[in-house]
Amino acid sequence: xxxxxxxxxxxxxxxxxxxxxxxxxxxxxxxRRRAPMSVGEIVAASGVxxxxxxxxxxxxxxxxxxxxERQGTSSLYRINENCVSCFPTAADVVMGxxxxxxxxxx
Amino acid sequence: xxxxxxxxxxxxxxxxxxxxxxxxxxxxxxxRRRAPMSVGEIVAASGVxxxxxxxxxxxxxxxxxxxxERQGTSSLYRINENCVSCFPTAADVVMGxxxxxxxxxx
DNA sequence: TTCATTTATCGAATATCGTCGATTTACGAT
DNA sequence: ATCGTAAATCGACGATATTCGATAAATGAA
Numbered sequence: 001x002x003x004x005x006x007x008x009x010x011x012x013x014x015x016x017x018x019x020x021x022x023x024x025x026x027x028x029x030x031x032r033r034r035a036p037m038s039v040g041e042i043v044a045a046s047g048v049x050x051x052x053x054x055x056x057x058x059x060x061x062x063x064x065x066x067x068x069e070r071q072g073t074s075s076l077y078r079i080n081e082n083c084v085s086c087f088p089t090a091a092d093v094v095m096g097x098x099x100x101x102x103x104x105x106x
Numbered sequence: 107x108x109x110x111x112x113x114x115x116x117x118x119x120x121x122x123x124x125x126x127x128x129x130x131x132x133x134x135x136x137x138r139r140r141a142p143m144s145v146g147e148i149v150a151a152s153g154v155x156x157x158x159x160x161x162x163x164x165x166x167x168x169x170x171x172x173x174x175e176r177q178g179t180s181s182l183y184r185i186n187e188n189c190v191s192c193f194p195t196a197a198d199v200v201m202g203x204x205x206x207x208x209x210x211x212x
Numbered sequence: 213t214t215c216a217t218t219t220a221t222c223g224a225a226t227a228t229c230g231t232c233g234a235t236t237t238a239c240g241a242t
Numbered sequence: 243a244t245c246g247t248a249a250a251t252c253g254a255c256g257a258t259a260t261t262c263g264a265t266a267a268a269t270g271a272a
Contacts, residue, residue, distance in 0.1 A: 002151055003135070005127060008127040008128070008130040009127045011124070011127075012124070012127040012129075012130055015124040016121075018196065019121040019125040020118055021115045022114070023118075025108050025109050025111070027200055028114070028200055029108050030200075039250090040248065045108055046108065049231070050248090050249075051232065051233075051234090051249090052230070052231055052232070053249095054250055054251085055230080055231085065196075070238085072239065072240065073238070073239045073240060074247090074248055074249075075249060079200060084200055087195065087196030089193065089195055090124065090190045090193030091190055093124060093130055093133060093134060093137075094137030095137070096138070126259085126260080128260085145218075145220090155261070155263080156218090156219075156220095157261080158260075158262070160219065160220055161220090161221090161260080164220085179216095179217060179219080179269045179270060180217090180269090181219060
């Protein structure tokens with residue numbers, strides 16, 4: 001009768017991706033410049049360590065919130081507009097709308 | 107130039123409230139029955155310990171996602187429709203829309 | 213007041229998370 | 243092949259979070 005645990009976990013993993021201030025700053029950074037950014041640029045703009053940025057980018061990429069493309073020696077990250085628009089809302093949660101699993105939304 | 111840290115923290119605290127599977131189950135439970143539920147009912151329906159449920163309800167109440175009302179010896183919790191609708195979307199985040207602070211939205 | 217019931221809080225164990233410095237890997241240039 | 247740069251991974255540490263059992267606080271009934 002309650003929301004199945006698996007669905008709840010799926011929802012939670014979405015929200016967890018945006019549950020950290022540094023990740024939100026990175027996401028908003030990538031969204032303002034519409035152009036892809038290298039890790040180095042993000043490090044410079046965000047003011048946290050390189051390994052930390054890399055770690056957060058990995059988490060964001062796992063839910064397809066950002067997309068990566070290697071260009072030579074650097075990795076270019078950009079926002080995934082598709083994933084932004086299919087990110088579940090609070091209303092989706094309380095209504096029990098079908099959970100868009102991350103890989104599905106692009 | 108980047109999103110101010112304070113705004114990022116505010117956003118993050120919103121998403122953190124729904125970043126746990128148990129809390130999502132509780133929220134969806136309260137939303138399905140439109141009527142208020144006692145802690146005991148939520149405990150029975152969710153299958154986790156009483157102190158755990160009480161803890162999660164406190165977190166959800168702090169962001170005004172649920173509302174409490176003591177009725178005799180029991181506490182009745184219900185979903186806060188206002189807070190559901192003003193919960194930030196991913197689009198809000200990437201666009202840097204003004205952050206609705208929890209106490210503001212009812 | 214005393215008792216029973218319901219909920220909140222406390223204390224502790226465990227797990228997860230965020231961050232950093234150091235190292236490793238990947239890649240291009242020399 | 244060697245070097246240099248950029249990014250990913252590793253290992254560790256402290257901070258937070260989740261969960262539980264036990265206890266305390268609140269409330270109504272006897």
